[in-house]
Amino acid sequence: MNNIDKPVVITGGAGFIGTNLAARLLEKGHRIIIVDNLSRSGSQRNLQWLFDKYSNLLQVNICDIRDSYKMSEIIKMAGTVFHFAAQVAVTKSVENPVEDFKVNVEGTLNILESIRRSDDPPFLVFTSTNKVYGKLSNVKLVEKGLRYHPVSDIYCNGINENTLLDFQSPYGCSKGSADQYILDYCRTYDVPASVFRMSCIYGPHQFGTEDQGWVAYFLFRIIQNLPITIYGDGKQVRDILYIDDLLEAFELVVKNKENCNGHAFTIGGGPSNSISILECIQLLQRHCAKFPPLSFAPWRNGDQYYYVSDTSKFNNLTGWKPSVDIESGISRLYEWVSAFISSEESSVVKEKTI
Structure with a gap:
């Protein structure tokens, strides 16, 4: 970050993306303040891992972004803010839309108000989602093998920021x-910020669910020979981005914050890193040499049949391009998941032996 004298605040810092970013910045000598309510599975493990390696530069606040007073006090100390804390599951948002609103909207407003009132406002980086573009029903598709392809060449480079928002x-x-x-x-208050509308991110410290973090979720299931449910026909396409490439993008957006x-x-990973659900499962099965049973369930309401990111706008401003291809990224994730499962099994054996 540009101002190494002031700490970097990471909301949701014990989550998958937050943990990886914190580790990267801590390695470079930055002081980090993590804000997390530890509600997500795996967050306590991630936090312990960070503490074991970097406790001298790490401050942790176990609190909720809906606490306006605490957020105001924390933001006062920040040189840069990465806002990752969120309710991230579509299914949970349907079950409890009020809770979803309070976390994702009211929590974000607390952060914005804290920055707006600051004498030295920190630069804010917010992780949004491709879901802001809706189902993309206007993108006409054709089935080819195990995936959908856009009929028009216009979409072969992906979906860009000019696409109509459709929540x-x-x-x-x-x-x-x-x-x-x-x-x-x-625009209104000159709060310095950028928004990343992200596709699917994957990598170490991701535990994943059917809703979110599905690459890691599938890998955990396959290694453990557990059944997998596919919603839809499995030919839906996403571009996947390895976490190290996203971290590079975070650093570049701050370095180029004026632009x-x-x-x-x-x-996201862009067209060269696009993959269907079925293709991804086949790739993971090859790595694991395991083939657990697959079942199919109805499509989820509003699910996109095809989403691939056109990252040319960010590339033009910063020079950023993904550097980790799918094969390399999956291999790295496989190594981490395998090691994690082995360590968990060893811990269980030790507990039973004592």
Whole structure:
């Protein structure tokens, strides 16, 4: 970060992305303040891992971004803020839309208000989602093998920031609202910020669910020979981005904040890192040499059949391009997941032996 004298605040810092970013910045000597309520599975493990390696530069606040007073006090100390804390599951947003709104919208407003009132406002980087573009029903598709392909060449480079916003599901509405609030605070109050509308991110310290973090989720299931449910026909396509490439993008957006301020960017692996659900499962099965049973369930409401990021806008401003291809990224994730499962099994054996 540009100002190494002031700490970097990471909300949701014990989550998958937050843990990886914190570790990268701590390795470079930055002081980090993590804000997390530890509600997500695996967050306590991630936090312990960070403490074991970097406790001298790490401060942790176990609190909720909906606590406006605490957030105000924390933001006062920040040189840069990465806002990752969120309710991230579409299914949970449908079950409890009020909770989803309070976390994703009200929590974000607390952060924005704290920055707006600051004498020295820190630069804010917010992780939004491709769900702000809705189902993308206007993108006509054709089936080819195990995946869908766009009929028009216009979409072969991916979906860009000029695509019409179309919030669907309570989750899409709440994340989209936060996305738009941040861009409007840039215009109205000169709050310095950029928004990343991200596709699927994967890598170490991701535990994953059927809803979110599905690459890691599938890998955990396959290694443990557990059945997998596919929603839809499995031919839906996403571009996946390895975590190290995302971390590089985070550093570049801060380095180029004068040019990136006030902008939203689609961020993902792009066309060269696109893969269907079925293709991904086959790739993971090859790595694991295991073939657990697959079953199919109805499509989820609003699910995109095809989403690939066009990252040319961010590339033009910063020079960023993904460098880790799918094969390399999956191999790295496989090594981490295998080691994690082995360590967990060893711990269980030790506990039973004592």
